[in-house]
Structures are given as structure tokens and as C-alpha cells.
Amino acid sequence: MNRLAGVTSPYLLQHADNPVDWWPWEPAAFEEARRRNVPVLLSVGYSACHWCHVMAHESFEDGATAAYMNEHFVNVKVDREERPDVDAVYMEAVQAATGQGGWPMTVFLTADAEPFYFGTYFPPEPRHGMPSFPQVLEGVHTAWTGRPEEVTEVARRIVGDLAGRRPDYGKAALPGPEELAGALLGLTREYDAAHGGFGGAPKFPPSMVLEFLLRHHARTGSEGALQMAADTCEAMARGGIYDQLGGGFARYSVDREWVVPHFEKMLYDNALLCRVYAHLWRATGSELARRVALETADFMVRELRTREGGFASALDADSEDPETGKHVEGAYYAWTPDQLREVLGEADGELAAGCFGVTEEGTFEHGTSVLRLPQDGPAVDAERFASIRARLLAARGGRPAPGRDDKVVAAWNGLAIAALAECGAYFERPDLIERATEAADLLVRVHFDAAAGGPRLARTSKDGRAGANAGVLEDYGDVAEGFLALAAVTGEGVWLEFAGFLVDLVLDLFTAEDGSLYDTAHDAERLIRRPQDPTDSAAPSGWTAAAGALLSYAAHTGSQAHRTAAERALGVVHALGPRVPRFIGHGLAVAEALLDGPREVAVVGDPDDPQWAALHRTALLGTAPGAVVAAGPPRAADGSGGEFPLLAERTPVRGLPAAYVCRHFVCARPTTDPVELAEQLGTVRP
Secondary structure, three states: OOOOOOOOOOOHHHHOOOOOEOOOOOOOHHHHHHOOOOOOEEEEEOOHHHHHHHHHHHHHHHHHHHHHHHHHHHHHEEEEEOOHHHHHHHHHHHHHHHHHOOOOOOEEEOOOOOOOOOOOOOOOOOOOOOOOOHHHHHHHHHHHHHHHHHHHHHHHHHHHHHHOOOOOOOOOOOOOOHHHHHHHHHHHHHHHEEEEEEEOOOOOOHHHHHHHHHHHHHOOHHHHHHHHHHHHHHHHHHHOOOOOOOOOOEEOOOOOOOOOOOOOEEEEHHHHHHHHHHHHHHHHHHHHHHHHHHHHHHHHHHEEEEOOOOEEOOOOOOEEEOOOOOEEOOHHHHHHHHHHHHOOOOHHHHHHHHHHHOOOOOOOOOOOOOOOOOOOOOOOHHHHHHHHHHHHHHOOOOOOOOOOOEEEHHHHHHHHHHHHHHHHHOOOOHHHHHHHHHHHHHHHHHHHEEEOOOEEEOEEEEEEOOOEEEHHHHHHHHHHHHHHHHHHHHHHOOOHHHHHHHHHHHHHOOOOOOOOEEOOOOOOOOOOOOOOOOOOOOOOOOHHHHHHHHHHHHHHHHOHHHHHHHHOHHHHHHHHHOOOHHHHHHHHHHHHHHHOOOOOEEEOOOOOOOHHHHHHHHOOOOOOOOOEEEEOOOOOOOOEEEOOOEOOOOOOEEOOOOEEEOOOOOOOOOOOOOHHHHOOOOOOOO
């Protein structure tokens, strides 16, 4: 029976034709395990995961291995992107037991979903001290049938240990200047001055930490913070982690120099980095930052946008090698000098090899190189270089392309909406604002579900059909963030209203009595523990994303309930910021906004007036951390007129459009001059 045939997850559909008798995560799977008195084999991965594909090919497509799995286990396949709650709970167990984690994740459970044996990737034969997957299967079966009491006791002990791991950050004090200065000091200690970024290999793009550094510079004037952000952004933009032809960033670099990436491209990375580079341009005027922000935005629109107007989750790391017919990592992106000459001719081929660091020895595998832009590359005029890039991109388009996961994840689309809206406003690209609006429309039209007692946010959709899984906290926080950014850019108050609806659900469904936040709603499916992780990883945690959205919404509306909730949630930054700043980057960025106010900017007047447009653009370009912008016609005291609460009783000055800059609704003198407004929103020195 093919139980995966009707699911919406592209990852699960990749396994639908395996000889393994897979079940989706559902109660019936555990009932079947209880009926047969066998363990559950839980396999968690995602569609762009290289080693997930490897293990699938080696083991799940092997008839003998599949037969053993089917006889002795109930096999459950989970897409971690659709069920981040399931992934988080069992990944915590894996990391606690083994000291490391990753995907594919392999966990053996009792019929009560209690874990008793863990791992990640297992090879088909013993390798490098690792047991083979058949050995693991046989060992677990032997223990289950021969020592059932011991297995049960291990499972109960693990669940008990996990239950005692609940973070106690709800009553921590608010982060202040000292904590944020301590976080900066901690980052300075871990900073790689030679290559940018933090730590060693593998090196991940520190998007949220970079946002904190930019905001810290804006609030304090710290040149060191700005330098770390700018140098890291330049190193990544010139490295192999950045696609020098098509734009967009790969997941991470396998080396500390950003030369060779792990080639999968994730929507969340590109949305976050697009916004960081746009904000770097806003702070410095860097032409490189402007180019990378726009190229990354164009990459998302060109390669990740779905027919319905949303944005797909990821592009695979692997693609077919035209010479061997095998799926290998990086085949789509790597080049040899001969391949460059074949496309460009001798002269331009040699020039391209010098510009992009392509050598005969290669920087990647089998004599191929990943394209980079070393600073000491040969000089070339812009028109000729643009022609070289365009011809190489067109030629690359003839290669077998990486697979695309067309699943639309609400949270990651929220991040993309914010990035595209701001890039469109900053760089006068109304098409990007349109794409952001279309994605927001899709989330409202498809992801909001009025079932189960009231409107909720669905985690995913595919082909315009909502998935069955409920949204988690990061979905509510990130989508609200996207809607707030869209409201600021478009002047359409409906997006503020939608954001308010989402943050109200955060208060109702995800908030504990002590102010801490859970990753799942109060009425969500009960797992062996309720996930609650405040640390930022590849994307903002639900905890810090929600804190940011609550704070911004409070600044727009004056709601003390939402501000208090944001402040209580930010206690985690006081606790973790100075200790592990790399893992609370978004929380630190939100804390910077809290310390700065955040400032409330109201731009009032006729939207058709060029002076109003100039003030609005200046407000959006202000670097004050987390400033909120409301722009439109005046709003009367009775609520009629302008669509934003911040516009209430704000009036033009001498008949001219005016801007009001406020903190906690106490405003400076209104101005009709964009230059004066820019000064009001500039860096605040201590």
C-alpha cells in the first residue's frame, strides 16, 4: 500500500515508490506498531538534503534492506520542513545522546513515540567506525525482542531527561546596553578576521548576526560592528557560496574561506541575506551590497517563485552530471577552464578563468572549480564582464538543473516578502514590491484556515492547496514580519491588520504564563514534549521572530499588551546574548530595536504628492533599528481617513506633507524636509 502517494510534501513523494512500506506521521502508524509489537523506525529529512538522497539510494531503494525494515518495523517518513515540531523534539534527543545531529535523522521509537536509539546517516556497510544500516536494524530488532524491559526503561529515561530540559527564560530581565555590548565582545572573539564570518569550517552565513551588527552600529556608532558586517558580506559575496552567475547563496561553505559551498539553495537563507545586503547598502552606500541584494532578489523571483505567486522552499544540491548520468553535488555550478573556453572562446575564456578563480587543478572535485570573484582578479570593463556572465549563465541553463522543492512554507515566505518589499522600495523596483504582494496574497488566500475553531495559519501549501500541518510559532512571527514590512512600503493598512491578527494568535496560542513562548500552539498535537527553543539557527527561532513582530506591532498601535509580551520574550536575550551571541542573532537585533524605541515614523499627506513620496522613501531608508513606518493621508480622531493608527491626528504642516518621528508616541517637531528627516533617523550617539 502506497501511503505517501497523496501527500503534499515533495520530500515524502520522493520516497513514495521505495520498496519500504512508509507511513506518514499519523496515529495509525503507532497503532500498527502496537498491534504488531514492533518498533517504529522514524526517518526525518528534507528534499534538498544531499545525504538524505544518498541514504535513500543506498538503503531505502535496496530490496533486501527494505524487506527487513518492513518485516521488523513500522517505518515512518517525516519532512522536517512540514513538521518542524517532530523534527525538533527528536533532534534534541539525538543531540543529547550523541553530541551531534543532522539529516537524515534516524530514530527508533516505541509505540508510545518514546525514542530509545538514535543516529543520522548510516552507510550500507561498516565505514569509518560507523556500523552499517543493516547492522543497526538487526541490533535494534535483537534488543527489542530479547531485552524488551531494558528498551522500555531506556525510552522512559530519555523522555524524562527531555522533560527536564525546559528553558527557564521567561522571568529573565530585559536586555540592556551592557548585554548587547557583551554580545558584541563575544562576537569579536569568534570573528575570523582573515576571511570574515565566525568560527571555522563548515561556515554558515551569519545573516541574523549581521543584522544585529548593522543595528548596533546604527544605535551606538560602533565602527567595529559595521566593519565585521561589511567585511563578512564582501567575503561571502566574492566567495563560492554566492552564485556568481545567477545570484543567490548556497546553504554553507565547507571551508572557512567561503570557497566551496554545500550547493543546496534555501529560500530562508536568500531572503535573510537579501535583506542584510539591502540594509548594508542603506548604511554605507556599498555598490557591491546593492548588486548582491538585487541579484539575490531576482534569483528568488526567477528560480523559486511558484505559479501561484509564492516561493518554493529550496533547490537541491545535486543534479545530473551530463557526462556520467549520475546525480552528483555541484554538477550544475562547477566549471573547468576548457568549459569556459568552449562557451566564451579563447580570449574571454581565459579572462573568465582569471576573474572567477577557475584553475586547471580546480577548487572543487574532478578538476572543476566553483566560481568566485577574488579581489586580486584581473581588471575588466563592466560591459565585457556583464557579457561574460550572461553567456555563462545561458550556457549553464542548458545543463540538467537541480530539483526544486515546490512546497511553500509560510514562515520562509514571510521572510521573502519582507526582503522583496524593502528591496523594491530602496532600489525603485516596483516589480519586486508586486511579487512580495502576490506572495502575501497567497498566504492570506491559501494558508489561512477557518477550520478547527477559528482562523489559523497552515504551515505549508503546494500547487495552491494548503497542507494538513498547522503553522508553528515561526510561521506566525515571520509572516507577521513580512506583512509589517509590506505595510510600511505600500502604505496599505490591511497588512498591518493581518499582522495584528497573527500576533494576537501568538498571545492566545503560544504564550506561557511566565511570558516564554512555545513552538506549537496550546491545542497542537501532543508529542513526547512540547518543543520550545529560543535560539536562532538557520532562520529566526519562533520565539525571537514573534518577539520582533510583537514589538513592531506595539510601536504601530501603542498596544501595551503586545509590547509587554515582546519585552517578556526578550528576557532570553539577557540570558543568552553575552554567552552565545552567534545563536541568538535575531533576538539581539530585536533587542537593539527595543533599546532604540523603536522609533515610530508617520508620513502624512497626499500619496500622489512627490514631496510625500520623498519623505516616505527617506523614512524607509532610515537606519534607526527596527523603526516602523506608517505613510498615507491624515487619519481623523474617529478613525476615518488614513489606514494606520500612527497617522491619527497627524496633519500636514502649512499644507505640505510632513513626517513625525516619535518614541513611545512622544514626537519630535514634524518636518517637511527629507534632509531633516534623514538626520532625525540617523545614528544616535551615546
